[in-house]
Each structure stands twice: as C-alpha cells, then as structure tokens.
Amino acid sequence: MRITILIVVALYSLPSIAADQRIGILVYDKVLTSDVTAPAEVFGVATRESWFSDYEVLLIGVEKDAAVVTTEEGIRLTVDNTIYDSPKLDALIVTSSYVMDSLFKNADLTTFLTEQAKTASWLASNCSGAFLYAHAGLLDGYTATTWAGGEPRLQREFPSINVIEDRNVVVDRNRISSNG
Template identity: 80%
Template sequence: MSTNIVGKISLLIALVLFSLPAISAEKHIGILVYDKVLTSDVTAPAEVFGVATRKSWFSDYKVLLIGVDRDAPVVTTEEGIRLTVDKTIYDDLELDALIVTSSYVMDTLFENKDLTEFLKKQAENVSWLASNCSGAFLYAHAGLLDGYTATTWAGGEKQLQREFPKINVIEDRNVVVDRNRISSNGGIPSYQGALVLLAQMSSKRKAKEVFETIQLNRLIPWTEVTRYFPEK
C-alpha cells in the first residue's frame, strides 16, 4: 500500500473520530452506607437511580455505595441485608450527588471527624446533597444545612429544629427541596425523594418514566411526587 493511500486513510479516520460526539465523563451518585443503616434509605435511591442509569439519557451516571469504614467491604443493614461497598469516604471521589442515609443510633457517626470532613469536602463540589430520615442530622452536625429549609424523620422535626436553630425545619412533609439540598422523611418516602432528585438532575418526564418502570404508579399517583418539586 502506497504512502499516499495510507495517508488518506489516516486522514479519513481522524476526520471520523473528530466528528463523533464527545463521550461524557462518567458521573457518580454516592449513597452513604454503614452497619445498621436502614435498608429502604439505601435501596430506594439505589433502585431509582439504578434504573435511570440503564436509560440512554442517564447512562453516563453510576451509583456508588460509599462506606464509612476504611476496611469494611461489606455492611449489614438494620434489617440484616448485606451490601457490598464500592468506595469509602477515604477514597478520592468526585461525586455529582451525595445521598446520606440513617440508622436508629447515629452518635458514632456524628462523632466521626473523618466523615464530617468528607461531607464538608463533598459539599464544596457536588451539585446535589440529599438525605433520608435522620441523615439530615449528619449534614446538620457538619453545618451543611444552616440557612436551609429541610426535614428529617417523621416525628424528629422538633428535635432537629431544637438542636439546630439555624435550619428552617418543615414538619409533615415527605420531601423538602431548598436550592441544591433535598431531604426526605426516609423509609418509603425515600422513593419520592429520589424521584424528586432525579427530576432535578434530568427532567420531570424522565423521572416519571422511572416512576412507571419501577411500578410505583401502582401505589401512588404521579402527583404525589410532583407536589414536592420546587417552584420555579
């Protein structure tokens, strides 16, 4: 094959590659996990975003379960389900969204200085911070809800307000959105919180597609999600 032909082929390949759309860098949605975490606080967003990542419009995202302990590849939830950890708070992580979960006893987490620093560092870079149930207390202890409106586990709102008066705590509302902070009551409402977050990261139409894919429409109408969308 002559040098001239080889040159033309190389030029053609270069032109084709240059004309292809750039491949988006992989983005990450982190979900905090640890022993005795409440299962639904993890599995609800993991299912919502896991389904979304299998859609062409969200395929550049990946869900990561982020552990609190440096050497604990597996955690066991309060309900006895074993979860494999993808990364830990000690890894160098670039997240687009961080979802903080809860457990019945969280004092050791509040006292974990490494975890607090991790939350503060992520808050400087992520697009979204979300919490389920008493996960809001983790953000509160790190000062990341000061000046924001938020909620926590149903029945724990007064405690959150009393302990952190700089937060505007909302009662009797499953999901609260304030700028780039989203908080939910946890448990089953974690699905609503995850869908609200997904809608903010994509669109209402696409979030509804996931809502129907997981058949949540068999239990509640779509309006039970859209009612928590922030007013534009």
C-alpha cells in the same frame, strides 16, 4: 422513594451531563436497608436509559477497611468506595439509621461531607440522615426536614436550620431532605 425521583429529575435537568458522573449513597453498619436499596434501584434502572447512562451509582462506606456493611435488617451490602477514597460525586445521598451517635462523632465523615458539599451538585438526606448534614453545618441557613416526629429535635439542636414539619420532601437550593 420521593427523594430519589426528585434527584433523578434534578440531575436530568442539568444543562450538560458529562461522562463519569457519580451518585453516592452513604452506607454503614445498621443503615436502614430501604434507604439504600430504593435509590440504588431507581438510579440503577435509570442508568440503563440513554439519557442517564453517563451516571454510576456507588455505595460509599464510612469505615476505612469495610468492604461490606450489614444493614439494620441483616442484609450485607458490598461497598464500592469509602469516604477515604475521596470519590468525586455529583450527588450524595445520606441515609439513616435508628442510632447515629457514632456517625456524628466521626471527624473523617464530617470532613468528607464538607468536602462533597463544595463540589457535588446535590446533597440529599433521608430521615435521620439530615442530622449528619446538620452536625457538619451543611444545613445552616437552609430549610430542611427529617423523620416524621424528629423535626422538633432537629430544630432544637440546630436552630440555624428552618425545619419544616408538614412536608415529606423539602428542596432548598441544592439540598434535598425527606422524612421517608
């Protein structure tokens, strides 16, 4: 929830808000429900306010033909776009899961993340979502965090990231990471 509030504040502070801005939330089978529903709720409510009404929240699927994903807790979510649709996003939130190895090996997902990093104003991650950005090389030279207790692993596997263990939210330039 903290990361969501930070992104709302950051996006609101942009000098100009053009119509048709999109906030993407990455979804896939076994994603943690709260990683999706918390930002979707906060941003969804905010889009009803005049100062944020130009924004749209999209659930971005990882599989080419997946119209629905099932969360770790068994909730079915409808996907708005997939990474193959190449949506233009102003912010991308990378969610987490207990098991992400198949996502790390997904070359199309890595390409999508890399392309979004070139144009999105903000990249955010929650918990193990930082590992997806790390595998794509998008946290090299940045300060970041991950799930509580996972920081030593992130530092060990990705020594070019300055991993912080004592903060719940880390903001470094246009990268926001959270441990929950």
